Amino acid sequence: MIMKIGVLALQGDVGEHVSSLNFAIENLGLDAEAIEVRRPGELAQLSALLIPGGESTTIVKQLKRFGLFEPIINMADAEKPIMGTCAGCIVLASKLVDEVGPRKVEPLGLIDITVNRNAYGRQRESFEKPLKIPGFGYPFMGVFIRAPSIVEVGENVEVLATMDKEPVMVRQKNILALTFHPELILDSRVHQYFLKMI
Ligand code: GLN
Numbered sequence: 001m002i003m004k005i006g007v008l009a010l011q012g013d014v015g016e017h018v019s020s021l022n023f024a025i026e027n028l029g030l031d032a033e034a035i036e037v038r039r040p041g042e043l044a045q046l047s048a049l050l051i052p053g054g055e056s057t058t059i060v061k062q063l064k065r066f067g068l069f070e071p072i073i074n075m076a077d078a079e080k081p082i083m084g085t086c087a088g089c090i091v092l093a094s095k096l097v098d099e100v101g102p103r104k105v106e107p108l109g110l111i112d113i114t115v116n117r118n119a120y121g122r123q124r125e126s127f128e129k130p131l132k133i134p135g136f137g138y139p140f141m142g143v144f145i146r147a148p149s150i151v152e153v154g155e156n157v158e159v160l161a162t163m164d165k166e167p168v169m170v171r172q173k174n175i176l177a178l179t180f181h182p183e184l185i186l187d188s189r190v191h192q193y194f195l196k197m198i
Pocket of ligand 1: 052053054055056057085086087088090117118121145146147148
């Protein structure tokens, strides 16, 4: 049976991730396809789930509205790979800094990292920087857009890439989180890495 990789399609860079995943699937020669998912009932068929960048406040609000919050936690407990980029990284985190008031975001708590939601966004709206990622060969161009920063990582978290000594790509078992946007460039190596986690 063809493997299905879900892209959470509530808000954000959905189409770009579907294309990047399909590009990575083709490069790896897998019998799989990327699909958009919006409802709890659609999660059971998935081999992995990707939470895109966008606006974490909106994504979490929609997760709750559609009853997806618990089902995604259950999916992680069942050891299915879950990847989050930018707002998706915020959504996966165990802790967020400076969250007060009505716009407070309650994250899923699936990876032991503390994230500052708009850390780079306050200094510079967006920028690009080549990143050295072990096993990737030549550098990967990191595209940062109103990016969060990972300010603390737990002892079971593996730091896969850093920028100016700060973690930008981290993994804890089946959970992969990155603060940049790998779906915006024609390079599927991060998506390939994720697919290899299945
Ligand atoms: N800082 C944004 C947030 O809080 C994320 C930005 C992005 O995903 N490009 O959701």
